[in-house]
Amino acid sequence: MGRYVVRRIFWMLLVLFLISLITFAMEHAVPGGPFDREKKLPAEIIANLEERYHLDQPYWKQYALYLYDVLVPRITKQKPLSMADETMINVKLGGAYYLRWMNFGPSYSSRSRTVNDIIREQLPVSLQLGLLSMAVALSIGLPMGILAALKQNTIWDYLGMGVAIFGVSVPVVAMGPVLVWIFGVALKWLPPTGWGTKPPYLFFFVPHNLFTWNFWRYALMPAFAVGTGFSAIIARLTRASLLQVIHEDYIRTARAKGLAERVVITRHALRNALIPVVTILGPMFAAVLTGLFVVEQVFGIPGLGRYFITSITNRDYPVIMGTILLYAIFLVIANVLVDITYAWLDPRIRYE
Amino acid sequence: MAVSEAVVPVRRRTASLWADALYRLTRNKASVFGGSLVILLVLTAVFAAQLSPYSYSDQDREQTDAVPSWIMGLFPMIKPYAKLSGEFPLGADYVGRDLLSRLIYGAQISLSVALVGPLIALFVGTVYGLISGFFSGRVDNLMMRFVDIMYAFPGMLLIILMMAFFRSAFSESEPGTFAYLMNAIDRRFGGMLFIFVGIGITAWMGTARLARGQVLSLREQEFTLAARAMGAGNGRIIFRHLLPNVLGPLVITVTLAIPGYIATEAFLSFIGLGVNPPTPSWGSMIADGSQSIRTYPHQAILPALALSITMFAFNFLGDGLRDALDPRLRGTQ
Numbered sequence: 001m002g003r004y005v006v007r008r009i010f011w012m013l014l015v016l017f018l019i020s021l022i023t024f025a026m027e028h029a030v031p032g033g034p035f036d037r038e039k040k041l042p043a044e045i046i047a048n049l050e051e052r053y054h055l056d057q058p059y060w061k062q063y064a065l066y067l068y069d070v071l072v073p074r075i076t077k078q079k080p081l082s083m084a085d086e087t088m089i090n091v092k093l094g095g096a097y098y099l100r101w102m103n104f105g106p107s108y109s110s111r112s113r114t115v116n117d118i119i120r121e122q123l124p125v126s127l128q129l130g131l132l133s134m135a136v137a138l139s140i141g142l143p144m145g146i147l148a149a150l151k152q153n154t155i156w157d158y159l160g161m162g163v164a165i166f167g168v169s170v171p172v173v174a175m176g177p178v179l180v181w182i183f184g185v186a187l188k189w190l191p192p193t194g195w196g197t198k199p200p201y202l203f204f205f206v207p208h209n210l211f212t213w214n215f216w217r218y219a220l221m222p223a224f225a226v227g228t229g230f231s232a233i234i235a236r237l238t239r240a241s242l243l244q245v246i247h248e249d250y251i252r253t254a255r256a257k258g259l260a261e262r263v264v265i266t267r268h269a270l271r272n273a274l275i276p277v278v279t280i281l282g283p284m285f286a287a288v289l290t291g292l293f294v295v296e297q298v299f300g301i302p303g304l305g306r307y308f309i310t311s312i313t314n315r316d317y318p319v320i321m322g323t324i325l326l327y328a329i330f331l332v333i334a335n336v337l338v339d340i341t342y343a344w345l346d347p348r349i350r351y352e
Numbered sequence: 353m354a355v356s357e358a359v360v361p362v363r364r365r366t367a368s369l370w371a372d373a374l375y376r377l378t379r380n381k382a383s384v385f386g387g388s389l390v391i392l393l394v395l396t397a398v399f400a401a402q403l404s405p406y407s408y409s410d411q412d413r414e415q416t417d418a419v420p421s422w423i424m425g426l427f428p429m430i431k432p433y434a435k436l437s438g439e440f441p442l443g444a445d446y447v448g449r450d451l452l453s454r455l456i457y458g459a460q461i462s463l464s465v466a467l468v469g470p471l472i473a474l475f476v477g478t479v480y481g482l483i484s485g486f487f488s489g490r491v492d493n494l495m496m497r498f499v500d501i502m503y504a505f506p507g508m509l510l511i512i513l514m515m516a517f518f519r520s521a522f523s524e525s526e527p528g529t530f531a532y533l534m535n536a537i538d539r540r541f542g543g544m545l546f547i548f549v550g551i552g553i554t555a556w557m558g559t560a561r562l563a564r565g566q567v568l569s570l571r572e573q574e575f576t577l578a579a580r581a582m583g584a585g586n587g588r589i590i591f592r593h594l595l596p597n598v599l600g601p602l603v604i605t606v607t608l609a610i611p612g613y614i615a616t617e618a619f620l621s622f623i624g625l626g627v628n629p630p631t632p633s634w635g636s637m638i639a640d641g642s643q644s645i646r647t648y649p650h651q652a653i654l655p656a657l658a659l660s661i662t663m664f665a666f667n668f669l670g671d672g673l674r675d676a677l678d679p680r681l682r683g684t685q
Contacts, residue, residue: 011501014501014504015501018505019505022513023513026516026521030520030521165667165668165671168611169611169663169664169667171659172619173619173622173635173638173659174638174655174656175656176642177641177652177653178653180642180645181645181652185429185645186649192645286507289509290508293619294619294622297622297623309624312623312625313624320516324509324513327509328509332506
């Protein structure tokens, strides 16, 4: 198990390194400098800016400096001298000391904010919505799949799987606008756009009004728009896997020794049937992320996904690079966690 | 002669995998339904020029957001402000382009992705997997580590990154360079080339792994040994003996992935990295329409419906094909 985990983490670091390298290379392969404006800036100002952001250095050095700025945490007494020294994580340690970590650099298109500011303000919203979407996917998908498998070839099975094939066929791109129209415009049950919570958040992302209707009435529709598609996939997978497990010998043994049906299902069948479901959680994180790009746009939610799309149109490469790196870190860590959970649940994997 | 004719009538169905699969596929009502929808969509895409009443790009400034009377009846709340016009069967969009024509041409984009995505996955993935599995040892190890790395990449981020790169770097290239040529081809096809490349980057890995796994077990079997004993070379063994045996599961995987490719294209076009305007894609139409979802809901709902129906059809067809081709089910009916 230990060797397996170490190998997975090594893979993770390699992938993150490659992603940063590719992003950096692409950023610099694209013509046009970061400080090209409609009205040309004076040459000495450009020279000053380039010096501050290390753009006058050779590429390898720029890349090394970028990685250093992002990766290495620093404990200093020093206040940031300028916007270029700002960092995303900025924690007061006591005394006059600060922990500063993750400096993603300046944004090209928004001059008053750095990439750090943008991420700090907008990531929590995406995190809230993403977690809710996953909760929706699991809390609909699992019960639906289990019900369909336990009542195989009954109306529940057909109904559940009918809904599931509908669910996998309607992408977020189509689901979002239709939901907005039905519940936001035609029925007027929920507000069609906006987000119901503001900073400060508890633990960086938990909304302070989590238990109020004002938060939920904004969150329900987008979370369902992202979550339902994935809940259908989970339902189909759970059903197939549970059906297979139920016909195994050890289930017959469990029944034969007189266990209650409820215990047979929850303790013996589900525990094994859910193993394949765990493997799909990795792709699910990625799918939820993609969903967020769309849903934040459709519902006008001030999350990082929406800003990311805008920055692609504006060709704001530091924002693109920072966001991609951040998302990649999330996804790769999630995948490694899923792999480790899987190996823990299914000992056969470790000795592969 | 009469005697032998009397013997013949005991006709056995051929045991050929493909004939068998086709038979089972046509017995499955859901997949026949899905298949007919797909055929209908293909016909729509092929005869788009004949079917569409207007051009997909012509703008009629007088008719922006015009609404026909039947949509007015369907959405009564838009009556106070909507511009009634019988000129366009489904109305016009925000710059006065015919929605029906754009929907019809949009089928071309979705269906070409549904065709090219699987082809790339099948060609690249199969060849890669066959070579890797057949030669095994060091070659196999190296090739599969590369797939592992690619697999660990968050696929959609990679596609977004690539698309953003192609769109900006290639558009400002010098004439005569490779980048310029690629960009010219891409522009000629309304942005489709880069979409294919973007989808192709991630599409082949699953099939490569599957093909390799199959070949690893097949190459130890007697028929491979027999072929080698008869003097067949590596190329002949790979493509004449191994390929036909691995094709079944590969076709299933690739067909089941089609709705995913269609959704990816719609997603890319939605966020503005897909087709170049004015080429109509259902994804970009939904993006345009959702800007005015409160005032003209049909502009987003109609392409959303078209997209969902198409994915629905391919899901039905894919499920049916899987049931028909799955070797474990073979001969049970």
